[in-house]
Amino acid sequence: MIAVALFIFVLVGIYSEYWLAIVANNWPPGHDFSLYYDAYHDAVNGQNPYESPAIGQSFIYHPFALILVAGVALMPSTPALIFWSVGSAAAWAMTVGLSLRIVAPDMDSSRLALSCILSLSFGPFLETIHIGQINTFAALALVVTLFLVLHERPYLAGASLGIAVTMKTSPLLVIGYFLVIRRWRVVTSAIATLAVTTAISMLVFFPSIIVQFVQRLGEIGGIGVHVSVWNQSLPSILGYLDAAIGTSLQATPEFQTGAPLLQKSIVVVPLLAIGIQRLSRGQESRATLVVTFSTFVVGMAIFSPIIWYHHSVFFALPLLLLLASDRGIEPLVGIVALAGIQLSRPLEHAMMIIFGNHVGISVLVAQYLLFLYLIRNVEKVSTTAVNSAS
Numbered sequence: 001m002i003a004v005a006l007f008i009f010v011l012v013g014i015y016s017e018y019w020l021a022i023v024a025n026n027w028p029p030g031h032d033f034s035l036y037y038d039a040y041h042d043a044v045n046g047q048n049p050y051e052s053p054a055i056g057q058s059f060i061y062h063p064f065a066l067i068l069v070a071g072v073a074l075m076p077s078t079p080a081l082i083f084w085s086v087g088s089a090a091a092w093a094m095t096v097g098l099s100l101r102i103v104a105p106d107m108d109s110s111r112l113a114l115s116c117i118l119s120l121s122f123g124p125f126l127e128t129i130h131i132g133q134i135n136t137f138a139a140l141a142l143v144v145t146l147f148l149v150l151h152e153r154p155y156l157a158g159a160s161l162g163i164a165v166t167m168k169t170s171p172l173l174v175i176g177y178f179l180v181i182r183r184w185r186v187v188t189s190a191i192a193t194l195a196v197t198t199a200i201s202m203l204v205f206f207p208s209i210i211v212q213f214v215q216r217l218g219e220i221g222g223i224g225v226h227v228s229v230w231n232q233s234l235p236s237i238l239g240y241l242d243a244a245i246g247t248s249l250q251a252t253p254e255f256q257t258g259a260p261l262l263q264k265s266i267v268v269v270p271l272l273a274i275g276i277q278r279l280s281r282g283q284e285s286r287a288t289l290v291v292t293f294s295t296f297v298v299g300m301a302i303f304s305p306i307i308w309y310h311h312s313v314f315f316a317l318p319l320l321l322l323l324a325s326d327r328g329i330e331p332l333v334g335i336v337a338l339a340g341i342q343l344s345r346p347l348e349h350a351m352m353i354i355f356g357n358h359v360g361i362s363v364l365v366a367q368y369l370l371f372l373y374l375i376r377n378v379e380k381v382s383t384t385a386v387n388s389a390s
Contacts, residue, residue, distance in 0.1 A: 002114075006114065006117060006118070009117075009118060009121060009342060010117065010121040012121075012123070012342050012343060012345075012346060013121035013122060013123050013126055013342065014121070014126075015345065015346055016123035016126060016127070016342070016344070016345035016346070017123075017126045017127070017130060019345045019346070019348070019349050020127055020130060020345065021130065023349060023352075026230075027130065027131050029081070029130055029131070029132075030077075030081040030084075030085075030131065030132040031131045031132065032131045032132050032133045032134070033080075033081050033084050033085075033131070033132025033133075034077070034081075034132070035057070035058065035059050036059060036065070036066065036069045036073070036132075036134065037069065037073050037077055037080060037081075038059075039059035039066055040066045040069050040070060040073040041073065043063065043066050043205040043206075043209060044205065046205075046206055048209075048212050049063070049066065049209070049212070050212045050213060050215070050216040053219065055220075055226055055228070055231075055306060056228075056230065056306075056308075058216075060216055060217075060220060061134070061166065061167055061168065061169070061213075062165065062166035062167070062169070062194075062197065062198070062201070062213060063198075063201035063202075063205060063209045063210065063213055064163075064166040064197035064198070064200060064201045065134065065166050065167050066201070066205070067197075067200065067201065067204060068137070068166070068167070069084075071083075072084050072087075081132055084132055085129050085132065087137075088128060088129055088132070088133070088134075088136045088137065089129060089136075091136040091137045091139070091140040092119070092125050092128070092136040092139070092140075092313065092316075093119075094140050094143075095136060095139045095140045095143050095313075095316050095317075096115065096116070096119040096316055096320070098140075098143045098144065098147050099143055099316050099317040099320045099321075100112065100115060100320060100324070101147070102143070102146060102147060102150065102290060102317070103290065103317070103320050103321045103324045104320070104324035107324065111324075115320065115323075118338070119316070122312075122313070122341075122342065123309070123312075123341065123342050123344065123345060124309055124310045124311070124312035124313045124341065125310075125313055127309055127310040128310045128313055131310070133310050134167050134168075135168070135310055135311060135313045135314065136313055137167055138164050138167040138168045138171070138314075139313050139314050139316060141160050141161070141163050141164035141167065141171075142160075142161070142164050142171060142174065142297060142314070142317075143316070143317055144157075144160045145157045145158075145160040145161040145164065145174070145186075146289075146290065146293050146317070148160060149178075149183065149186060149289065149293075150286060150289065150290070154183060154185035154186045154189065155185055155186075155189045156189075157186050157189070158178075158185065158186040158187065158188065158189020158190040158191075158192070158193060159189050159190070159193045161174060161175060161178075161186065161189075161190040161193075162189065162190040162191070162192070162193025162194045162197065163193060163197070165190070165194060166194070166197050169217065170300045170301065170303060170304055171300060173271075173296060173299060173300045173303060174293070174296050174297065174300060175187060175190050175191075176275070176296075177271075177275070177292065177293065177296045178190070180275040180278050181278050181284050181289075198210055220305070220306070221305075225238075225239050225250060225255065225256055225259050225260060225305075226305060226306060227239035227240055227243070227250060229348075229357060229358050229359050230308060230309075231306055231307060231308070232307045232308065232309060232311075232359075232360040232363045232364055232367075233263060233302070233304065233305055233306060233307040233364075234259070234262065234263040234266070234302075234364060234368075235259035235260050235262075235263055235305065236307075237359055237360070237361060237364050238250075238255075238259050239255070239259065240357075240359045241359075242255070244355070244357075260305060263302075263303070263305075264303060266368070266371075267299045267302060267303045267371070268303075270299075270372075270375040271295075271296065271299050271375075274292060274295070274375070274378065278292075288378075290321065291321065291374065291378055291381050292378060293317075294317050294318040294321050294374060295318070295371070295374040295375060295378055297314055297315075297317060297318060298314075298315060298318050298367070298370050298371045298374060299371060300314070301314045301315065301367070302367045302368065302371060307367075309344060309345075309360060309363060312341045312363065312366075312367075315337075315341070315367075315370060318370055318374065319334055319337060319338055319370070320334075321334075321381070322334030322337070322370075322373075322381070323335065323338070325381070330381060333369065333370070333373050336366070336369060337366040337367075337369050337370045338366075339366075340362040340363060340365050340366030340369070341362070341363050341366045341367075343362055344360045344362045344363045347361070347362050348360060
């Protein structure tokens, strides 16, 4: 039975890549990497790398991310993409490996092999490689942060977290978690890393590049609801469903304000509640730290107004946390969430055939299932998972 399920999982992963490359035919290989590549050369030549206003068609990260790209951006575009893809795959392998070392260091060889097969055929990972996204590097930086915290290397952990923020702004939320639990050295190091990387970016490129970055962040923050079949955020999917049934609510100011507020409230209110609880405590136990960090990572990912399918690579640690548990309902929740993400593209293809359009509802359900379960059971999961770490 497990072999059959695994075979289906791998086939669905391959089919997801086929759907993206052939059926949808909307994202050519290396699409996102080409944005980084062109943005780097624009910045080197003194031009604004953030000039394009189109969502999904522009560079939107901290300018230091361009310095991280520089190692391959100095090559011609084709070999640069190949090296970038190899590095991205290696980052994913390290992300999964470190996650397993954190949540299940004593996993037997058969379950380890199963985890490797699942991770290599995971639809969001395949899409990340296909379009040349930076997400696996950011996911690795986050997992390295937790690994270093657990091994009492706070300054290195903070540096890793600061680097993660240069690749994705949303890990700022994770800095907030370490602030709440009074890991001052991690927070100080993360902030110092951001300051240093900002200064380096201004020296390597030009001083006003940081102003251009902040302006771009403001533009993204002010877009309201970006309704797109590719955007799997709650406001976008609500807007899509609104258009499908013809109620035309998405054009109203109430929807443009209320839908993002609902999304952010679902994430922020529970995380604030956890934070308030943590303020009255002493040092976090190792197991509680792992689970709460995983919860904040999921919250970080679903907080964004723009959520693409490949963002689910950030769920490697939370998913493995639940899948590695051998007690309670945790493995079942992990399996359901994993299946919801993996099945998204075939379900979207079916929607295209039946309704003439598609949207990633199953991913949305999986994301919120994962987040709300961890929020609701953060203490309980802490005692049933990460057994060897307790």
